[in-house]
Amino acid sequence: MTYVLNLTINGAAQAIALDDPRVTLLDLLRERLHLTGAKKGCDRGQCGACTVLVDGRRINSCLTLAVSLDGVEITTIEGLAEGETLHPVQQAFIEHDGFQCGFCTPGQIMSAVGLIGEGQAGTDPERIREGMSGNICRCGAYHGIVEAVLDAQATFQDGVKRKTA
Amino acid sequence: MSISRPLPHDAAELHVTGQARYVDDIPVPADCLYLAFGLSTVAHGEITGLDLSEVRAAPGVLAVLSAEDFEHMPDCSPSAEDEPLLAVGKVHYVGQPVFLVVAESHLAARKAARLGRVDYRELPAILTIDEAMAAGSRFEAGPVTWSKGDAAKAIAGAARVIEGSIEIGGQEHFYLEGQAALALPQEGGDMIVHSSSQHPSEIQHKVAHALHAPMNAVRVEVRRMGGGFGGKESQGNALAVACAIAAARTGRPCKMRYDRDDDMVITGKRHDFRIDYRVGVEEDGRLRGVEFLQLCRCGWSQDLSLPVADRAMLHADNAYHIPDIRIESHRLKTNTQSATAYRGFGGPQGMLGIERVMDHVAAVLGRDPAEVRRVNFYEEAPGALPPDPRSTSPKKKAEVQSTPYHQPVEDFILHGLMARLEETSGYQARKAEIAKWNASNPVLKRGIALTPVKFGISFTLTHLNQAGALVHVYQDGSIHMNHGGTEMGQGLFRKVAQVAAAGFGVAPEMVKITATDTAKVPNTSATAASSGSDLNGMAVKAACDIIRGRMAAFLAERHQVAAEDVHFEEGRVFVGGADYAFAEVAKMVYEARISLSATGFYKTPKITWDRMNGSGRPFYYFAYGAAVTEVVIDTLTGENRILRTDILHDCGASLNPALDRGQIEGGYVQGAGWLTTEELVWDGKGRLTTHAPSTYKIPACSDRPGIFNVELWDGRNVEDTIYRSKAVGEPPFMLGISAFLALSDAVAACGDGSHYVSLDAPATAERVLAAVNRVRGDV
Ligand code: FES
Ligand code: FES
Numbered sequence: 042m043t044y045v046l047n048l049t050i051n052g053a054a055q056a057i058a059l060d061d062p063r064v065t066l067l068d069l070l071r072e073r074l075h076l077t078g079a080k081k082g083c084d085r086g087q088c089g090a091c092t093v094l095v096d097g098r099r100i101n102s103c104l105t106l107a108v109s110l111d112g113v114e115i116t117t118i119e120g121l122a123e124g125e126t127l128h129p130v131q132q133a134f135i136e137h138d139g140f141q142c143g144f145c146t147p148g149q150i151m152s153a154v155g156l157i158g159e160g161q162a163g164t165d166p167e168r169i170r171e172g173m174s175g176n177i178c179r180c181g182a183y184h185g186i187v188e189a190v191l192d193a194q195a196t197f198q199d200g201v202k203r204k205t206a
Numbered sequence: 207m208s209i210s211r212p213l214p215h216d217a218a219e220l221h222v223t224g225q226a227r228y229v230d231d232i233p234v235p236a237d238c239l240y241l242a243f244g245l246s247t248v249a250h251g252e253i254t255g256l257d258l259s260e261v262r263a264a265p266g267v268l269a270v271l272s273a274e275d276f277e278h279m280p281d282c283s284p285s286a287e288d289e290p291l292l293a294v295g296k297v298h299y300v301g302q303p304v305f306l307v308v309a310e311s312h313l314a315a316r317k318a319a320r321l322g323r324v325d326y327r328e329l330p331a332i333l334t335i336d337e338a339m340a341a342g343s344r345f346e347a348g349p350v351t352w353s354k355g356d357a358a359k360a361i362a363g364a365a366r367v368i369e370g371s372i373e374i375g376g377q378e379h380f381y382l383e384g385q386a387a388l389a390l391p392q393e394g395g396d397m398i399v400h401s402s403s404q405h406p407s408e409i410q411h412k413v414a415h416a417l418h419a420p421m422n423a424v425r426v427e428v429r430r431m432g433g434g435f436g437g438k439e440s441q442g443n444a445l446a447v448a449c450a451i452a453a454a455r456t457g458r459p460c461k462m463r464y465d466r467d468d469d470m471v472i473t474g475k476r477h478d479f480r481i482d483y484r485v486g487v488e489e490d491g492r493l494r495g496v497e498f499l500q501l502c503r504c505g506w507s508q509d510l511s512l513p514v515a516d517r518a519m520l521h522a523d524n525a526y527h528i529p530d531i532r533i534e535s536h537r538l539k540t541n542t543q544s545a546t547a548y549r550g551f552g553g554p555q556g557m558l559g560i561e562r563v564m565d566h567v568a569a570v571l572g573r574d575p576a577e578v579r580r581v582n583f584y585e586e587a588p589g590a591l592p593p594d595p596r597s598t599s600p601k602k603k604a605e606v607q608s609t610p611y612h613q614p615v616e617d618f619i620l621h622g623l624m625a626r627l628e629e630t631s632g633y634q635a636r637k638a639e640i641a642k643w644n645a646s647n648p649v650l651k652r653g654i655a656l657t658p659v660k661f662g663i664s665f666t667l668t669h670l671n672q673a674g675a676l677v678h679v680y681q682d683g684s685i686h687m688n689h690g691g692t693e694m695g696q697g698l699f700r701k702v703a704q705v706a707a708a709g710f711g712v713a714p715e716m717v718k719i720t721a722t723d724t725a726k727v728p729n730t731s732a733t734a735a736s737s738g739s740d741l742n743g744m745a746v747k748a749a750c751d752i753i754r755g756r757m758a759a760f761l762a763e764r765h766q767v768a769a770e771d772v773h774f775e776e777g778r779v780f781v782g783g784a785d786y787a788f789a790e791v792a793k794m795v796y797e798a799r800i801s802l803s804a805t806g807f808y809k810t811p812k813i814t815w816d817r818m819n820g821s822g823r824p825f826y827y828f829a830y831g832a833a834v835t836e837v838v839i840d841t842l843t844g845e846n847r848i849l850r851t852d853i854l855h856d857c858g859a860s861l862n863p864a865l866d867r868g869q870i871e872g873g874y875v876q877g878a879g880w881l882t883t884e885e886l887v888w889d890g891k892g893r894l895t896t897h898a899p900s901t902y903k904i905p906a907c908s909d910r911p912g913i914f915n916v917e918l919w920d921g922r923n924v925e926d927t928i929y930r931s932k933a934v935g936e937p938p939f940m941l942g943i944s945a946f947l948a949l950s951d952a953v954a955a956c957g958d959g960s961h962y963v964s965l966d967a968p969a970t971a972e973r974v975l976a977a978v979n980r981v982r983g984d985v
Contacts, residue, residue, distance in 0.1 A: 077231035078224020080432070082382045083466045087899040088381060118224030131222040135214055138864050141872060142695025143221035144382040144432025150222060167912065174908040177899065179382045180695050181435050181872030183910040 042171035047112055050074065051120025058197075059107060061119050066110060067091045070117060071074045078118035078147045082177070089176030092148040092155070099155025118147035121154065129196040133189035141180035152176045153190045157197055164194055208707040208714045216699040216719045217430070228432050229386040229402045230463050238388075239268060241313035241448055241462040244305040244322040245471065246297035246624025249333065249541040249892030251326035253295060258305060260321040262837065266314030272305040272923055280416035280447050284408060284440035286345075286508040289544070291447055298328065298506035298793035299541050300893045303444065308452045312463065323839035331541040333892050335480050335501045338538035340504050345508050347539045352519055352820025354610045355530030360495025364486025366767060368570055371483070372562045373966040374555050377476035377548055377880045378536050378896075380904055381694075383432020385473065386463040389449035395452050399426045403442040404434045405691050405732035410724045411669030412443045413450040422725075424450070429721035435876070436547030439732045440509055441473040470897040474546030475886065477514055478503050481559035487567050491578035495530035498522050498559055501550075504537050505544035511537050513666055514547065516817060518556035520824060523610050525620050525660040526560060526582040531610045533820075541892050547734060547877065550936045553661055554943070557880075558967065561657055561943050565950055569962040575947070576633065576656045580624065583658075587616040612821045617828055617924045620658050624832050627655065630917070631834040640836070644955045651839050652849070653952025657944040658832040661937040662825030663736055664813050670731040671810035671826075673741035677706060677749040679757075679802040683789025685710065685717045691742040692722045696935050697865035698738040703863060705743045705928060709750030711774030712788050727805075736829070736933035739861060741808055743928035748789035749806030756802075760795050761786075772773075809886070812925075827925045829932045831855035833874065833941035835911070837948040841956055844975025846949060848878065850913035852939055858923035858932030870916050870938040877942020879905040881967045883947070949974060957981035 044059045050070075057069070065082075070076045070093070070192050079102055080092030086104040093102045094116040121128040133139070140146040156162050156172045169190050170183070178186060244261070258270045273279060273294045283289035293304045305322055309315035361367055365399040366730035381402075387409075388400040397417065401409045406426040414421045426446075431438055445462045452460040464472060482499040500518055504511035519533045564582070568575035587606045606614040628634065633656055640652045665671050675689040687706045693699045699719045707714040723729070731741070740921050758772035758777070765782035773780040779791045786794075796802060813822040833853045839846040853874060856864045887895045896902040922930040949969045956978045957963065963981040966973060 071231075075233070076224075077227070080228075081230070083899055085466070085898060087303075087902070088382065118222075122223055123795070127219075127222065134222045135218045136212055138868055140215065140218075140221055140695070141697070141868055142382065142431060142433045143215070143217065143226050144228065144695075147224045148222045170908045170910065174906040177380075177382065177904055177906060179208075179380050179435075179876070179904060181875030181910075182868060183875065183905075183907045184871050184914060184916075185868065186907060187910075199437065 044108055046107060048110060049114040051117060055092065057063040062106070062108045064107045066093070066105045066107045069107040070102060076117050076119050080144055081145060082145070089152055090145050092151040094151055094155055097158055099152050118151055128154070130189065130193040134191040136145060137185040137188040137192060139185035139189040140182050145178045149173070149176050149178065149186055153192065153193065156190065157194055162194070164191060165190060207777035208704040209861060209957070210859065211862065213700055213704065213714060213862060214864065215697055216693070216703060227429065228383050229388055229400050230753065232388060232400055234388065234461060235459050235752055238459040238461055239308050239310065239452065239456060240312040240315045241452055242307045242319040243303035243355060243458055243472070244319040246293060246300055246302040246304050247329050248297060248301050248326045249331035250329040251297050251673065252329065253293065253297065255322060257323040257326035261318045264318035264321055267307060267318045268309040268310065269308040270305055273328065282412060282443040282447055283507060283508060284443065287889060288507045291444060293583060299543055300891070301543060303472065306448055306452070308460065312528040314698050316465065318712055331892050332541045333540055333888060334543060335503050335538060338503065338540050339501065339536065343539045345504060345511060345539055349534050349536045351532065351534045352611060353532040354612065357497045357530045357532035360530035361484060361486030361497065364494040365488050366570065368485045368487060368566055369483065370562070370566050370964055372481050372559065372964060374481065374558055376478040376486040376545060376886050377884055378470055378886060378902055379435045379437030379475065380899070381431065381433030381435060381437050383468040384464045384466055385438065385445050387442060387449045388459065388461040389443040389446070389453040390459045391453045391457055396423045397453065399424065399446050399450060401428060401442050401446045402431045402438055403428055403446070404431070404438045404694060404734055405440070405621065405722050406722050407730045408440070408732065408873050409443060411447045416447045416451055417454055426724045427721045428692045431692065431694040435549045436551065436734065437473065437735050438694070439547040441546055454745065455593040462849045464546040467897045470787060471894055472504060474509060474544040476548035476880070477511065477552065477555065478520065479555040483559060483563050485563055489571065491567060491571055491581050493526065493528050493575050493582050496528050498533045500533065500535045500538050500556065502535065502561065503540050503542070503545060505540055505542045507544040509544045509546050511545060514552035516552070516666055518552035519555035519820070520611060520662060520666065521553040522560055524557045524560045525584060525658045527584045527607045530902065535555040542888060545980070549939045551735065554877065554940050557659070557940050558943055561935050561947060565947050566962050569954060572959065576628065579658060583620055584615045584618045586618050587614070589976065611824065613823045613825060615828070619830050619856060619921060620660065620832065623830055623856065623919055624656070624658055627832045627834060627852060627854040628845040630854070633834050636836065649841055651841055651952045653839070653948045653950070653955060654834065654836045654838060655944045655947035655951050656832065656834045658830070658902065659937055659940045660828050661934045661940065662828055663740065664810055664824060664826045665731065665735045665737060666815060666824045668813055668815055671737070671741065671806050671813060672731065673745040674727045674730065675742060675745035675749045676726050677746060677753060677804055677806065677807040679753055681796040682755060683716065683787070683792045686720060687717050687746060688720050688723060689746050690722065690727045691744040692733040694733070696738065696869060697862065698733065698742065701739045701863060702742050702746050702859045705746050706750055709747055709754060710788060712777050736935035736937065738935065739931065740812070740927055740933050745806040746807035747806065747928060748808055749804045752804040752806065753802055756800050757791055757795050759799055760800055761791065781814050827923060827932070829934070831937055831941055833944040835944040835948040837945065838951055839949065839952045839974055839977045844971035844978065846971065846974055848911040848945055851911040852915045854917050854919055855938055856919040856921055856932060857934050858921060858927065859930040860918055861929060862930045863918055866918060866934050867916055869934045871914065873938030874941045875905050875910060877939040878945035881942055882969050885970050886967050918926055953977045953981055
């Protein structure tokens with residue numbers, strides 16, 4: 042039997058026919074929609090390489106059944122930049138060398154965007170480290186990752202201040 | 207000039223936008239097939255029956271292959287031809303591939319692989335070091351022994367004799383991108399293979415052999431890996447060979463990717479060791495003689511175990527001059543995954559042996575471990591280096607001291623380096639403060655350790671120390687560069703592109719970085735042994751020099767000046783008062799019918815090595831570093847954390863300080879993980895029970911030290927390496943030893959110092975707690 046799933050992915054509304062209710066969001070993105078930015082590191086919710094945003098909240102897409110997401114808005118790494126302009130978190134990852142092999146990077150960046158959105162971490166490196174600890178970087182680029190999140194956080198706060206000023 | 211600049215990784219923008227492609231991201235033709243292995247469930251046994259009918263009948267399955275489908279079973283070994291693609295007659299470990307499923311989807315292949323029915327007659331399995339020693343189960347006829355002087359006599363004549371033993375666990379690579387390969391059949395039986403491999407030439411060789419085709423019929427391409435760490439030096443062979451065989455038989459593209467659990471169960475890991483030591487030492491801490499017994503668990507096939515065990519022996523001295531030494535190494539064959547290359551390649555295990563000795567000696571003599579280390583350091587060689595004002599080296603002797611394998615140590619810099627680190631990290635003051643703090647804190651105890659690294663650079667198999675490159679300059683001045691090295695996150699492509707840009711005096715953006723391709727540069731060595739930029743940087747430079755020489759000669763003639771007076775700088779070429787854009791010159795040279803393409807080649811000079819006798823100069827030079835780590839342990843639970851780390855590391859004249867810092871930080875985190883939280887556990891049946899990140903604890907962001915100071919030592923390589931830089935991939939990994947010995951120091955603080963309590967690695971919370979109880983005498 043076929044299910045029709047209505048999703049907004051990176052701003053575009055899509056109706057997706059699903060023949061199997063057990064397809065995870067990660068497989069849906071990678072294998073059917075050819076959005077291969079989100080990575081499969083463990084396929085069991087333990088590495089964070091597959092992190093995407095669902096209605097602005099970060100989730101492990103490998104643990105989420107696609108059918109459970111009818112009507113939501115999904116943002117993947119491919120949808121973060123606005124045209125040629127990188128998102129401040131993306132820019133910060135380049136500036137602070139927040140990666141080596143890059144395989145964890147899409148997940149790290151989506152997780153960082155989610156973390157900043159949660160408004161919990163602020164500018165405390167300790168809390169950022171905690172908040173990012175669901176995303177493994179085997180290359181150990183944690184220094185750059187934390188610096189990048191701190192920097193992006195500051196950019197946002199500046200932006201907010203400027204807007205409200 | 208593009209050298210020494212902290213430029214980001216080559217594909218930075220692709221990574222942050224999710225556009226960077228790994229093997230599993232490459233779009234495949236619609237008719238692509240997917241593969242999965244059916245795995246052995248016993249550690250050692252004879253296959254008495256194989257019923258694959260249910261597998262064949264499963265939905266989406268096109269073919270199932272097992273031993274009976276091959277006249278000659280393809281081999282996947284990098285060395286001894288002892289790794290059949292699929293088990294033939296017998297299985298040798300839990301997780302060994304027994305049959306291969308070819309299906310319409312990845313999931314279909316995996317599901318079907320579970321339906322295979324294999325009957326075994328179980329045979330006794332040898333799982334541990336002790337079992338292997340008792341059974342004499344080993345590679346090579348007997349142990350390998352190297353010695354210098356007479357260790358037994360020296361020990362007997364020393365003031366004190368200290369003995370001990372340390373268990374050292376293995377390590378799962380957990381490259382975040384699992385093993386993957388994709389084979390695309392071409393006309394006339396040719397094959398293109400995309401592989402996540404550090405060694406494309408070997409993949410090419412193995413695939414060609416399996417297809418009974420010449421190497422020129424197989425082209426292997428590697429754009430990048432999502433981490434390798436040694437785990438993709440030989441462990442990708444099976445997937446590439448399986449894909450190529452299935453592609454050849456079905457005529458359709460075939461892809462294979464191990465799921466994480468399969469990856470951990472099938473592939474080899476770092477070798478675990480037990481090292482026994484007997485040491486003769488003077489009251490001032492000076493070592494007179496040392497005997498090491500290194501027992502190395504290699505798993506079921508030989509793979510790279512012999513050179514790994516050799517390198518453990520080659521680092522048994524680390525930074526210390528030991529006048530009389532004997533090292534005996536046993537390479538044990540067990541019914542477990544075939545242990546393989548892992549960052550440091552045995553060096554870390556060998557080094558941990560002698561660092562444990564230092565810790566033990568200092569404890570017994572009641573001396574500062576840093577002091578004990580310093581009195582045993584090699585001396586700085588006379589005249590090899592400009593005098594270093596910071597050096598605390600005692601008066602120079604005329605003789606250059608040599609290693610246990612008789613290589614003179616000519617570039618030793620640790621006296622000055624360690625003195626500077628002691629100062630910047632405040633080691634002595636903090637040590638005193640920690641002792642005070644510990645005296646008034648019964649539950650939490652802090653510990654600190656300072657450890658040095660001296661790591662030998664070159665492949666110990668001398669012929670591997672060569673590299674090739676291919677460089678083209680197009681008529682618009684853009685440059686295309688290719689070399690034999692592979693990119694796995696270490697920043698090799700960026701560094702080598704900097705070399706090419708410097709060669710032509712142009713901006714790095716002018717240089718196109720392209721995938722490693724066996725059709726462009728042949729007969730390459732693995733990207734391993736930290737040698738990537740040393741070898742490939744030199745090869746690329748050689749190619750650039752040739753082309754630039756042709757351009758210079760052309761302009762020199764036209765302007766009637768000497769070729770040496772033609773200068774390439776900042777995108778322009780200066781000659782006899784005139785100057786041209788680089789692109790203009792490229793066009794003129796092209797129109798003058800001069801070739802703008804060249805290959806470059808490099809082989810490391812000076813090295814010679816007699817492996818059987820353990821004598822020669824296996825290493826072109828040494829890379830150095832030191833780290834101070836401070837930890838705190840909870841004596842009620844054994845839980846612990848790293849509070850602060852200070853590192854001073856030697857990259858020679860760094861090609862790219864940003865990338866080098868990344869390697870140092872990442873290497874330290876991975877090294878500390880190996881010795882603290884990363885524990886591999888096999889059950890009594892040889893089953894790996896830690897086969898997912900839920901049970902195998904990899905350092906997370908929150909495990910990184912709160913204070914983490916990393917500095918580069920501002921030196922130059924005394925040897926003529928690429929712009930006098932030094933290799934940086936592996937050496938910093940061993941800085942993690944300081945975290946382990948800091949834990950040992952914290953444990954010691956729980957006792958009265960009357961006896962040394964040895965900690966085994968990894969020092970998990972459980973082991974730390976047990977050691978605390980032992981040191982307190984309440985076991
Ligand atoms: S792939 Fe989803 S958490 Fe690892
Ligand atoms: S950059 Fe390699 S895993 Fe994070």
